[in-house]
Amino acid sequence: MSEGKKKLVEAITAQEVDFTQWYTDICLxxxxxxxxxxxxxxxxxPYGYAxxxxxxxxxxARFKATGHENVAMPMLITESLLKKxxxxxxxxxxxxxxxxxxxxxxLEERLCVRPTSETLFSDHFAHVLHSWRDLPMKYNQWCxxxxxxxxxxxxxxxxEFWWQEGHTIHETAAExxxxxxxxxxxxxxxxxxxxxxxxxxxxxxxxxKFAGAEATYTIEAMMKDGKALQSGTSHYFGDKFSKAYDVxxxxxxxxxxHPYQTSWGSSTRLIGAIIMTHGDDEGxxxxxxxxxxxxxxxxxxxxxxGVSEKAEELAARISKFARVKLDNSDNSPGWKFSxxxxxxxxxxxxxxxxxxxxxxxxLVRRDTREKVFVSxxxxxxAIPAQLEALAKNIYQRALENREARTFAxxxxxxxxxxxxxxxxxxxxxxxxxxxxxxxMKAEADLSxxxxxxxxxxxxxxxxxxxKPAKKMVVWGKAY
Amino acid sequence: MSEGKKKLVEAITAQEVDFTQWYTDICLxxxxxxxxxxxxxxxxxPYGYAxxxxxxxxxxARFKATGHENVAMPMLITESLLKKxxxxxxxxxxxxxxxxxxxxxxLEERLCVRPTSETLFSDHFAHVLHSWRDLPMKYNQWCxxxxxxxxxxxxxxxxEFWWQEGHTIHETAAExxxxxxxxxxxxxxxxxxxxxxxxxxxxxxxxxKFAGAEATYTIEAMMKDGKALQSGTSHYFGDKFSKAYDVxxxxxxxxxxHPYQTSWGSSTRLIGAIIMTHGDDEGxxxxxxxxxxxxxxxxxxxxxxGVSEKAEELAARISKFARVKLDNSDNSPGWKFSxxxxxxxxxxxxxxxxxxxxxxxxLVRRDTREKVFVSxxxxxxAIPAQLEALAKNIYQRALENREARTFAxxxxxxxxxxxxxxxxxxxxxxxxxxxxxxxMKAEADLSxxxxxxxxxxxxxxxxxxxKPAKKMVVWGKAY
Numbered sequence: 001m002s003e004g005k006k007k008l009v010e011a012i013t014a015q016e017v018d019f020t021q022w023y024t025d026i027c028l029x030x031x032x033x034x035x036x037x038x039x040x041x042x043x044x045x046p047y048g049y050a051x052x053x054x055x056x057x058x059x060x061a062r063f064k065a066t067g068h069e070n071v072a073m074p075m076l077i078t079e080s081l082l083k084k085x086x087x088x089x090x091x092x093x094x095x096x097x098x099x100x101x102x103x104x105x106x107l108e109e110r111l112c113v114r115p116t117s118e119t120l121f122s123d124h125f126a127h128v129l130h131s132w133r134d135l136p137m138k139y140n141q142w143c144x145x146x147x148x149x150x151x152x153x154x155x156x157x158x159x160e161f162w163w164q165e166g167h168t169i170h171e172t173a174a175e176x177x178x179x180x181x182x183x184x185x186x187x188x189x190x191x192x193x194x195x196x197x198x199x200x201x202x203x204x205x206x207x208x209k210f211a212g213a214e215a216t217y218t219i220e221a222m223m224k225d226g227k228a229l230q231s232g233t234s235h236y237f238g239d240k241f242s243k244a245y246d247v248x249x250x251x252x253x254x255x256x257x258h259p260y261q262t263s264w265g266s267s268t269r270l271i272g273a274i275i276m277t278h279g280d281d282e283g284x285x286x287x288x289x290x291x292x293x294x295x296x297x298x299x300x301x302x303x304x305x306g307v308s309e310k311a312e313e314l315a316a317r318i319s320k321f322a323r324v325k326l327d328n329s330d331n332s333p334g335w336k337f338s339x340x341x342x343x344x345x346x347x348x349x350x351x352x353x354x355x356x357x358x359x360x361x362x363l364v365r366r367d368t369r370e371k372v373f374v375s376x377x378x379x380x381x382a383i384p385a386q387l388e389a390l391a392k393n394i395y396q397r398a399l400e401n402r403e404a405r406t407f408a409x410x411x412x413x414x415x416x417x418x419x420x421x422x423x424x425x426x427x428x429x430x431x432x433x434x435x436x437x438x439x440m441k442a443e444a445d446l447s448x449x450x451x452x453x454x455x456x457x458x459x460x461x462x463x464x465x466x467k468p469a470k471k472m473v474v475w476g477k478a479y
Numbered sequence: 480m481s482e483g484k485k486k487l488v489e490a491i492t493a494q495e496v497d498f499t500q501w502y503t504d505i506c507l508x509x510x511x512x513x514x515x516x517x518x519x520x521x522x523x524x525p526y527g528y529a530x531x532x533x534x535x536x537x538x539x540a541r542f543k544a545t546g547h548e549n550v551a552m553p554m555l556i557t558e559s560l561l562k563k564x565x566x567x568x569x570x571x572x573x574x575x576x577x578x579x580x581x582x583x584x585x586l587e588e589r590l591c592v593r594p595t596s597e598t599l600f601s602d603h604f605a606h607v608l609h610s611w612r613d614l615p616m617k618y619n620q621w622c623x624x625x626x627x628x629x630x631x632x633x634x635x636x637x638x639e640f641w642w643q644e645g646h647t648i649h650e651t652a653a654e655x656x657x658x659x660x661x662x663x664x665x666x667x668x669x670x671x672x673x674x675x676x677x678x679x680x681x682x683x684x685x686x687x688k689f690a691g692a693e694a695t696y697t698i699e700a701m702m703k704d705g706k707a708l709q710s711g712t713s714h715y716f717g718d719k720f721s722k723a724y725d726v727x728x729x730x731x732x733x734x735x736x737h738p739y740q741t742s743w744g745s746s747t748r749l750i751g752a753i754i755m756t757h758g759d760d761e762g763x764x765x766x767x768x769x770x771x772x773x774x775x776x777x778x779x780x781x782x783x784x785g786v787s788e789k790a791e792e793l794a795a796r797i798s799k800f801a802r803v804k805l806d807n808s809d810n811s812p813g814w815k816f817s818x819x820x821x822x823x824x825x826x827x828x829x830x831x832x833x834x835x836x837x838x839x840x841x842l843v844r845r846d847t848r849e850k851v852f853v854s855x856x857x858x859x860x861a862i863p864a865q866l867e868a869l870a871k872n873i874y875q876r877a878l879e880n881r882e883a884r885t886f887a888x889x890x891x892x893x894x895x896x897x898x899x900x901x902x903x904x905x906x907x908x909x910x911x912x913x914x915x916x917x918x919m920k921a922e923a924d925l926s927x928x929x930x931x932x933x934x935x936x937x938x939x940x941x942x943x944x945x946k947p948a949k950k951m952v953v954w955g956k957a958y
Contacts (some may be wrong), residue, residue: 037560037602038553038590045607046548046618053549069525070532074517075554075592075623075639076576081516097555099592100579102627102638111517113554113578113592123516128524139525144554144622148581159581160554 012342014281019225026275027154030284030343040152040159044268047343050292051271052162056142058194058289059164059266062186068138068166073120075143076111081119085244088118091211095148097159113146118212118237118263121167122245125259131250132171135259138179140166155272156229156479163267169247169259173238176260180236183264184217187232194289195270196395197221197277198402199231200425200474202450207437210263214238220449220474222402223276226423228449228476231273234264272479278367278394284344285366285394288387293325295383296345298336300352302328311351314361314379318349322383341366346390347383365390367397408456412463415475419444425476429469431462439464446475491821493760498704505754506633509763509822519631519638523747526822529771530750531641535621537673537768538643538745541665547617547645552599554622555590560598564723567597570690574626576638592625597691597716597742600646601724604738610729611650614738617658619645634751635708635958642746648726648738652717655739659715662743663696666711673768674749675874676700676756677881678710679904679953681929686916689742693717699928699953701881702755705902707928707955710752713743751958757846757873763823764845764873767866772804774862775824777815779831781807790830793840793858797828801862820845825869826862844869846876887935891942894954898923904955908948910941918943925954 011029013021027033032048044052060070076099083089096112114120125137144162152158166183170176184201191197199219209216213235221231241247242258251257278285288294295318299311308328315326325345327336333350340348350362360373363382367390374382405424409415418426426446430436440446451471462469490508492500506512511527523531539549555578562568575591593599604616623641631637645662649655663680670676678698688695692714700710720726721737730736757764767773774797778790787807794805804824806815812829819827829841839852842861846869853861884903888894897905905925909915919925930950941948 034603034606036553036599038555038557041553041555043553043599043603044551046550049550050548052551070528071525072523072528072531072623072641074515074520074522075625076517076520078517095582097578097582097590098580099576101577103574103576111576120515120522124513124522127513144551146554162551 012281015224023276026279026284033154040149042154042158047292048271051290052268054290055270059190062190063140063166066182068140071139071141073117073141075114077114077119079110081123082112084119085212085241088212097146097148115145115147117165118241122241122247125169126245126247129247129249129259132252135171135249136168136175138168140164155268161267163265166264168262171259173260176262177236180217180234180262184219184234187266188219191219191221191231194287195274196287196391196398197273198395198399200450200452202452204450205437205448207434208448210235212237212240214240218450221273221277222405222425224401226405228478229273230478231270232266235262237261277398283342286344286346287394288346288391291346292323293345294322294387295324295347295349296340297324297326297349297351298333299328300333300350304353306356307353310356314351318379318383321380347386367394408458409463410459415444415463419446423477425474427458427472427474428463429458429461430471430473431465431467432470433465436462436464440475445477447478449474449476449478491760494703502755505758505763512633519628521633521637526771527750530769531747533769534749538669541669542619542645545661547619550618550620552596552620554593556593556598558589558591560602561591563598564691564720567691576625576627594624594626596644597720601720601726604648605724605726608726608728608738611731613728615647615649615654617647619643634747640746642744645743647741650738652739655741656715659696659713659741663698663713666745667698670698670700670710673766674753675766675870675877676752677874677878679929679931681931683929684916684927686913687927689714691716691719697929700752700756701884701904703880705884707957708752709957710749711745714741716740756877762821765823765825766873767825767870770825771802772824773801773866774803774826774828775819776803776805776828776830777812778807779812779829783832785835786832789835793830797858797862800859826865846873887937888942889938894923894942898925902956904953906937906951906953907942908937908940909950909952910944910946911949912944915941915943919954924956926957928953928955928957
């Protein structure tokens with residue numbers, strides 16, 4: 001191990017020692033974020049932002065393929081507009097930032113920085129919707145929002161975060177419900193196929209649902225440490241906002257009606273999910289679909305004749321089918337190895353004089369760190385194959401972790417025992433009462449993650465109160 | 480002219496009657512924007528936002544091709560951070576929005592919504608810059624900013640606007656100056672080649688330069704009505720911000736030094752420039768490079784056998800080389816013609832039973848409204864050729880308008896006469912004194928647009944004061 005490498009690796013806390021500190025170390029050492037002078041606000045650095053750009057590009061194409069259009073709403077909301085829908089304002093008012101003066105003058109009415117934009121979209125829909133022929137309106141916006149969180153951590157909980165928020169209105173309740181489901185499936189598919197993160201799909205309990213929603217659906221991922229991360233949500237509003245904001249249209253019968261509404265969002269939290277699902281003690285491991293660089297080329301003995309040229313030639317060739325970075329800096333190969341491992345590049349390609357003699361190179365996968373020698377004639381097939389194998393493997397590892405940490409509790413003793421003994425998903429039946437949900441929190445420190453779409457009948461009664469069970473709930477500790 | 484068409488056309492004010500009202504009509508009737516409930520803030524609707532997305536995609540690729548990386552900075556700035564550089568804060572403090580409470584608590588220090596982000600970038604550079612090896616750092620961010628304008632107009636002047644702001648630091652002044660120039664040229668090239676808008680490149684006078692900059696360079700476009708629109712600016716800061724924000728690095732001589740800094744920005748104003756450079760009394764005319772749809776297909780007698788199918792087949796074929804929209808709504812062809820003319824789609828393709836018999840279609844250019852019959856076998860060449868011809872023609876028209884409205888004033892009488900008699904660019908010599916610049920404003924209602932890079936020697940003296948002239952300035956009335 002070269003000195004450069006040792007130095008870098010020493011700088012990260014091991015996951016087993018302190019998972020939280022490991023996470024923070026990754027965020028900083030992989031150069032994803034910087035803390036800003038504004039408390040609780042983060043800076044996304046080029047490497048972190050490049051991951052976000054790839055997530056955006058992928059999700060945006062999925063949204064557009066199903067007929068959604070992007071728009072931009074104001075970043076500020078008047079207090080009176082915010083207050084038109086009671087539950088939403090109750091849910092968000094305690095955590096918004098208020099603008100009270102513009103220029104040198106105090107404002108007549110204060111404005112909040114958007115914590116979410118249902119109010120603005122509803123107000124806009126009221127302006128532009130006239131007839132059933134205008135429906136559905138399926139909009140999305142990419143922006144940042146502000147919620148005044150008390151404790152913050154990069155990507156997971158910051159006072160400002162970047163996200164997309166989809167907002168749609170439909171002629172019928174059934175169409176709006178179908179949209180809610182479609183978008184949840186879109187998130188789940190993206191997480192599983194592109195981020196290599198298995199997710200549990202289900203419905204939130206009333207306690208955990210979005211303020212103002214009739215129903216909130218969620219995808220829940222499990223991090224390496226067994227904690228849950230809510231990774232995307234999709235909400236069905238019925239006509240509650242339409243009524244509160246006076247959104248109407250002339251229906252097929254020419255009568256004035258209220259449309260049915262949805263919203264759905266995913267955010268830079270997904271980067272937190274990637275880090276904590278796949279990362280190890282050497283650093284990040286990035287799913288190929290969103291890695292800024294899928295392959296890094298490290299020339300060995302780059303001063304020897306022809307090596308640099310060969311590395312450049314390979315970079316040009318690989319750039320035609322993969323995102324490739326040639327590291328021709330004057331750092332040592334060992335230093336480069338550990339730097340790019342820290343940054344989670346899926347595949348490393350080493351090329352030196354000996355390899356050139358044999359018309360081959362070395363490929364090293366980030367997940368297994370396995371070395372294989374590959375003929376230079378076969379890069380076009382070998383590299384995509386290795387990337388695919390890595391993607392499958394890290395998904396499989398994550399799935400195994402989740403399965404190993406998912407437990408069924410059949411009674412209160414098992415709930416308590418499991419909650420005390422491990423961190424993971426605990427499946428248990430539930431009567432549907434808020435009191436029992438609160439007891440789970442108070443006495444077992446568990447919050448409901450979701451009522452999974454795939455239900456099991458673990459027992460007939462709620463382990464908290466003994467009353468008849470209505471649903472199986474997955475409980476856990478969450479980020 | 481069909482009734483539908485008449486109705487739509489009647490709804491727009493003619494340019495000659497009231498250019499300002501015509502502009503507002505276009506913004507609303509072409510469905511680019513909506514006014515929001517938040518005074519001075521606009522909503523970008525799908526069609527307007529799609530134009531912005533195309534602008535973003537094009538500019539972003541240009542920035543990346545020259546080694547720039549995207550990042551995201553906080554949207555809020557602490558008052559103390561803002562105040563570290565005196566000129567900047569003087570320039571912007573009167574027009575920022577202040578956040579004074581977060582959640583239910585008043586903040587210890589108020590925060591402004593970013594009006595521009597030099598302060599945040601400088602603060603970040605101070606964290607991450609260590610050695611000359613880290614330089615240059617060439618960053619960009621896409622975001623919205625807030626400036627508390629008194630009078631607002633969609634795209635041209637709104638309290639929130641969307642833009643990109645590039646921020647770079649360099650080892651030497653020469654490199655930073657070269658960056659400033661490169662980015663100005665990037666904007667000019669983009670405007671001329673992709674937006675078909677001729678621009679004048681030059682340097683701003685001290686009075687008009689960016690607060691805190693050593694030098695501001697600008698591209699100035701001329702609108703149809705002869706008024707100027709500043710369409711992109713590039714600033715050289717020297718080491719002023721580096722010093723104010725304590726940004727240092729260890730130089731090649733191992734001594735601590737301050738880097739040299741630039742910033743450059745372009746915004747949704749560009750959409751205003753497109754509207755007012757190319758639009759006519761029928762609506763928008765969009766340059767093909769950024770048009771959401773480059774071709775719209777309108778089936779004629781769509782109920783006749785095979786017409787709909789043929790239109791769909793053509794749409795699929797054209798989608799391989801152009802952005803195409805098939806309008807198969809149940810509106811009349813006449814209504815569709817005027818709707819898509821309003822929205823400025825460069826090329827309309829009409830296909831009906833008679834055309835099908837002859838294996839041809841009709842292409843109608845938006846700029847000239849010329850009809851040509853084209854064989855269906857030749858679409859792959861005819862459509863790109865028509866789009867290119869349109870792009871050339873609208874550029875040429877804009878250039879001719881600018882030339883026809885550009886005048887040289889050799890003395891004070893000519894300045895007064897030209898300023899009173901027309902709206903356009905007035906070239907005149909200038910001694911360099913602020914007093915004369917202020918006299919131009921007070922007595923001829925002209926502001927300095929720029930000192931063009933291409934100088935002419937119109938006379939030896941300043942027409943205001945008779946003192947020796949230093950520079951030729953282009954004067955005008957500006958949006």
